[in-house]
Amino acid sequence: MPKRLSMADLSREQLIQRYAQRLKGVLDEIVPQSPNESDFRYRVNRVLDDFCEKLGFEIELRTEYGLAGKRADSVFNRFVVEYKRPGELGDSLAHPKTSKAVEQLKEYLRKLARDERQDLARIAGVVFDGCFLVFVRYRDGNFAVERPVPATQATLERLLTWLSSTASGIALTAENLTRDFGIEQPRTQRILRALYGGLTTALQPNANDNPTNPMVNNLFRQWQVFFSQSIDYSEAFGGRKLQPLQKWARKAGIAIRSADEAERLFFVMHTHFALLAKLLGYLAVSRLLAPGVGASPLGSWLGDSNTLQQRLHDLESGGVFRQLGIVNLLEGDFFAWYLYAWNNHIERALRGILQRLDEYDPTTLALVPEETRDLFKQLYHYLLPREIRHNLGEYYTPDWLALHLLQRTAPELFETPTPECESQLRQRVLNTRFLDPACGSGTFLVLLIARLRGLGRALPIDERDLLNAILQNVVGFDLNPLAVLTARVNYLLAIADLLPHRKRDIVLPVYLADSIRTPAQGHDLYSHDAYTFPxxxxxxxxxxxxxxxxxxxxxxxxxxxxxxxxxxxxxxxxxxxxxxxxxxxxxxxxxxxxxxxxxxxxxxxQGLNGLWARLLKNNFAPLTVGQFDYIVGNPPWINWEHLPDSYRNATKDLWTRYQLAGTYKGGRPRLGAVKVDISTLMTYVVADALLKDGGNLGFVITQSVFKTAAGAGFRRFELPEQNKQRRPLKVLHVDDMVELLPFEAASNRTAVLVLQKGQPTCYHVPYTVWRKVEGARFSYDSTLDEVLAATQRHDWHAEPVDPRDSTSQWLTAHPAALNAIRKVLGKACYKAHAGVCTWLNPVYWVQKTYTHPNGDVVVQNITEGAKVKVGQVSMTVEPDLLYPLLRGRDVQRWHAQPSAWIIVPQDPNRPSRAYPEASLQVDYPKTYAYLKRFEKELRNRSGYKQILSRRGQEFYGLMDIDHYTFAPWKVVWTRIGRIQAAVVSSSAGKVVIPQETITLVPCDSPEEAHYICAIVNSAVFQFAAESYSQKGGKSMGTMHLLDHIHIPCYDPNNPVHRELADLSRQAHVIVARGDTARLGQVEKKIDELAAQVWGLTESEMDAIRQSLQTTDSDENNDLDS
Incomplete structure (x- = not known):
């Protein structure tokens, strides 16, 4: 016979269950007798008082309330029960007496917060009449009042859970974890220092030049094999990039001197982070499932050294979780190495972690559903400084952004339940399937689980059915083993209090798998009957x-x-x-x-074991999990050129299959020649293979896919044909959040895309532009409500800039402005060109330091700020091939002034070709000697090796140069950032040569140049450019502008053209003199005349003004009449 558990043996969860049964019995007895409020309160308080005594804390009874409270870091430090006479409350918040009782409780909670100087968010209460309960708490600046629920076993358990929370341990929240395990905490510094020292010792070579500890070395190598696929530490922490990490590591008493040591430090950090995740996972399930399965609390691990090691070994092997019925939480990893490098320092540091974690109470997540979120993201986010995480390319999705995406993608699940829709909503909760194909640490997964659990409680849905639905329908994939571990633990914590309702062992549906490179069946004669698992x-x-x-x-x-x-x-x-x-x-x-x-x-x-068979099992998941109603997430934003070579080669066929690579004129794929992003490939692959017909996909994605030429393939919104049937994708909505900078002010251009499989995209597409309210602030940790309050959202439309080409860049504007902008669009009468490209500026860019009597010039090359380092020299060259250099920094609105010189060794008769080497040696021997000094570096230029050498050009040849470069008059503007045009002619008697980041338009006369400059600087041109281009991006001002924005040819007989040219001259003079007061008047007149050039009516100008009002006031002209 199994031993009968006494009250002393019961866990808190079992006590809650027992006392809920007892309280239900009391209610069944007294409620039919219709007692008065005082008698009712007395009988219930006897049960509550006994319950609190068993938990070891006292309830404070006041005249009309039961009040409990204990520690400051528990979930609630005050809990109030307001009693009402049985039968007084109704089943709706609109019921008069129910509404009155709720208002009374809210006022009492406010008074209690004032009188006891408590945080109102840490006080909760319930209105209770024996028939109904109304739970009330304060969050996000308002009272959250739940609708009345009947007094059942489940709701009474919830009442006791809220009451017991005032005697709980530390609440398991992201804030508390960050406080206790951030880098500022001595316990964190100790564990990092101890682990780093243990790892360094274990990896030191012995007398035979082998590692001192082969097992530790093998596990470290195995970690390197995985993480080198996504992170190159020599790149991430080479040169000056190492300095922020060195400064941070010094806080833990660790000296980092090289990229190799940085790599070891991150192995240690991952180890620490993984151990915290495993321990928190164990803490949650052991508290909820013990003592029935014999799991021991963390405090019992702190015996002698052997006991501690054995417990940790059991943890790392995954056996303790399998004993608790969690099959796949741990499947073998690299992070148990510290057990093989055990020493006194590691042991002391680990004891400090265990002691603190033992004070935590994991029931928080059931008690406060809104705390069900990615707990570890915030800890990692604040463990490392921003610049270090950005060096690693680590950008974590803010919860508010993830929640907004979920609401945008699956709005049906975020509706407020009503009696009319309860049946339909219940079926959605139980049957709707979600996938995050790049789940990271689980942000989207846990937010989804929180929503499903909230609906399950409101509808209500049986806990066993709800648990099964979540495990079947909320699925994640990721390639990073640490991310998968963390996501599984987050997932486990989010469902932990449902585990007692499970029917069988739990398999957490988070898989170590690649959503893009799924196992594929071969197509040739030798491999068609086999799958390849990468x-x-x-x-x-x-x-x-x-x-x-x-x-x-x-x-x-x-x-x-x-x-x-x-x-x-x-x-x-x-x-x-x-x-x-x-x-x-x-x-x-x-x-x-x-x-x-x-x-x-x-x-x-080789010691590289432990993962591979399990990895094959995980890899197979994308082929067996079925399809999903919704696919959501934040796929990796990695440009093709930054992918590991092996991954590029392995995915080439996929880029071609989905026509994302772009093509040369002959139709050949040109992958690598355009800036394609892997997020576009993931979008198409998962929509193709894993999204149901009619299903929605919602991704956080780079806005550049809508605004750059490289995104043309993506903008097809068409999957490959299947059985000769088209398979279109319909864009339902795009949120443009570029100006919000939601990723800690990182300049990645953020957008939210929602599309549906099976329908074609219909233009116009709804396109919401987000802008910050002036003076408003929000942070990474802000709630969605706080972000909504700090922003304005403008409903625009999007459509292809070229109506004949659905893959052309998107034109985005206020609906009324689109028709107006169409008058401005079209091919210009002029062709724009790029400035001169050297591929090695610190050789060609020089400053004059001395002029010899014969005219020869001593020059010194400009090396400051150069990406490629070359030696700095001073040498004499002939003046003939020296030209004034116009750099990006030299160009402003209405003003361009060269600040350096450039050597241009091109044939004056054929500027597109370099001066023949034999002729240069004779005609300009000093210039040739200068260039010869850098021959090795010049031959190593990427452009020389890939282009010029194949054309038979000399080693010093330049690119993007021809007769247009030497035009006497040019209109110039920078390619990067906002378009600010100016007219440039000559300097020191020579034509000015713009660098490659400048766009130029050659002109035959100053009048024509100033006419074009006025048009380009007009507000209408600027708005048209911003409407279809990447505002402020690297391609904002490229040559394509004149392919899409019409500028009529200059007509000297047209008075409007002549006046525009004259106004541009005036603007140049005004800026040169610094007379900014007059500039506004001139620019306003230019805007009026430019509108006449394009035939814009006043109503059309009003529409453009309305759109311009949504942009920052300091970035556009005032168009008010």
Whole structure:
């Protein structure tokens, strides 16, 4: 017979269940008797008082209220029960007596907060009449009043849970974790210092030049294999980038001197972070499921050293979680290495962590549903300074942004439940499927779970059914093992108090898998009957006969068991054939699995074991999880050129399949020649394979996919045909958040895209532009309501700038302004060009330091700020090939003045070609000697190797240069940032040469140049450019502007043209004199005349003004009449 548990043996959760039953019995007895309020309160208080005594704290009874309170860092430090006579409350908040009782409770909570100087958000209460309960608390600046719920076993358990929270341990919130385990805490500094010292010692070479501790070395190598796929530490922390990390590490007493040491520090950090996640996961499930499964509290681990090591070993092996019925929380990782490098420093530091964690209470997440969020994101976010995380490319989605995306993508699930829609909403909660294909640490997953749980409580839905629905329908994938671990723990914490209702062991549906490079069946004669599984250590081929839902997991388990027991390859094959009996099996299949097995044995022998069989199992998930109603998330924003070479090669066919690569004129793919982003590929792949027809996809994505030429393939919004049927994607909505800078002011251009599978995109597309309210502030930690209060949202429309090309850049404007802008659009009479490209500015850019009597010039090359370092020299050159250099910094609105010189060794008769080497040696020997000094660096230029050398050009040749470069008059503006045009002619008697970041328009006369300059600087031109281009981006002012914005040819007989030219001259003089007071009048007249050039009516100008009002006031002209 099992031992009968006494009250002393019961966990708090079991006490809550027992006393809820007891309280329900009391209510069933007394409520039918219709007692008065005083008698009712007396009978209930006897149960509550006994319950509190068993928990070890006292309830304070006042005249009309029960009041409990204890520690400052518990969830609620005051809890109030307001009693009403049984039968007095109704089933609606609109019921008069219910409404009155709620208002009375709210006023009492306010008074209690004032009198006891408490935070109102830390006080909660309930109105209770024995028939109904109304739960009330204060959050986000308002009282949250739940609708009345009947007094059932479940709602009475909730009442006792809220009451007991005042005696709980530390609330499990992101804020408390950040406070206790941030870098400023001595316990965090101690553990990082101890782990770093232990790792350094273990990796030091011994007398035989081998690592002192081979096991630690192997685990470290295994971590390197995985994380080198996404992070190059030599790049992330090379040169000056190392300094912020050094400063941060010194807080923990760690000296970092190189990128290699930075890599070790991050291994230590990941270890610390992973251990916290595992311990919190154990804390949550052990508190909820103990003592029925015999799990021990963390405090009991703190015995002698052997006990502590054994407990941690059990934790790291995953056995403690499997004992608790959590099958896949831990599947083997690299972070248990500290057990093999154990020393006194590590032990002391670990004890400090365990002691503090033992004070935490994980029931917070059930008690306060809005705290169900990604707990570890904020801890990691504040553990490392911003510049360090940005060096690593780590940008974590703010909760408010994730919540907004969910509401935008699945609005049906965020409606307020009403009696009319309850049945339909219940079915949605139980059957709607969600996937985050790049889930990171689980932000979107836990917010989804929180919403589903809130609806489950409101509808209500049985806890067992709700748990099963969540586990079946809320799924995540990620490539990063640390992210997957963290997401699984976050997921576990979000459902922890539902675990007692489980029917079977739990498999957390967060998988270590690549959403893009899913296992693919081969297409050639030799591989068509096998799947290729890509991993960090190469690809594994698995016969298709084994890649079936009912077989594959068993195959992976057998693979792992045989590797661990060192089974011979032939014996392994025999066991597969006998135990799995795969259908359609042949000799080639046997050879494939033998080869795979031998490879895994080899990795095992190298110490790189522990993950690979389980990794295959996880990799298979995208093929077996089915399709989803909603796909949501923040896919990685990584440009093609920054992807690891192996990943680029492995995904080439996918870029071509989805037509995202762009093409050359001959139709050949030009992947790498345009700035394509991997987020676009993930969008198409997951929409194709994992999104149901009619399903919605919502992604945080870079706004550049709508505004740049590189996004043309993405803007097709069409999946490859299937059975000769078109499969379009419909853009439902885009949020433009570029100016909000939601990722800690990082200049990544943020947008939220929502699309639907199966319908074509119809233009206009709803396009919401977000702007900050002047003087308003919000932070990374702000709530969505706080961000909404600090911003304005403007409803615009989007459509292709070229009506004949649906893939052209999007034109975005206020609906009334679109028609007006159409008058401005079209091909200009002029062609724009790029300035001169050297690919090595510190060789060609120089300053004059001395002029010889014969005219020769001593020059010194400009190396300051150069990306590529070259030696600085002073040498004499002939003046003939020296030209005034116009750099981006030299160009302002209505003013351009060269500030340096450039050597241009081009043939004056054919400026597009370099001066022949033999002629340069004779005609300009000093210039040739100067260039010859840098020959090695010049031949290593990317543009020379890829373009000029193939054209037979000299080693010093330049690009983007021709007769237009030497035009006597030019209109110039910078390619990057806001368009600010000026007219430039000559300087020191020579034509001015613009650099490559400047766009130029060659002109034959000053009048024509000033006419064009006035048009380009007009507010209408600026607005048209911003409407379809990347405002403030690197491609804002490129040559494409004149392909889409019409500028009529200058007509000297047209008085409007002549006046515009004259006004531009005046503006140049005004700016040169610094007379800004007059500039506004001139620019206002230019705007009026420019409107006449395009034939804009006053009503059309009003529409443009209305759109301009949504842009920052300091960035546009005042168009008010």
């Amino acid at each position: 991993t960090a250590v190469g690809a594994f081929e698995i016969p298709a006969a084994l890649c079936r839902v009912s077989v594959f997991d068993r195959f992976c388990d057998l693979l792992e068991a045989c590797v661990n027991s060192d089974t011979l390859p032939d014996a392994f094959v025999q066991r597969v054939e006998r135990e799995l009996a795969p259908a359609d099996w042949n000799a080639e299949d046997a050879a494939r699995i033998k080869q795979t097995y031998e490879r895994l044995r080899e990795l095992h022998a």
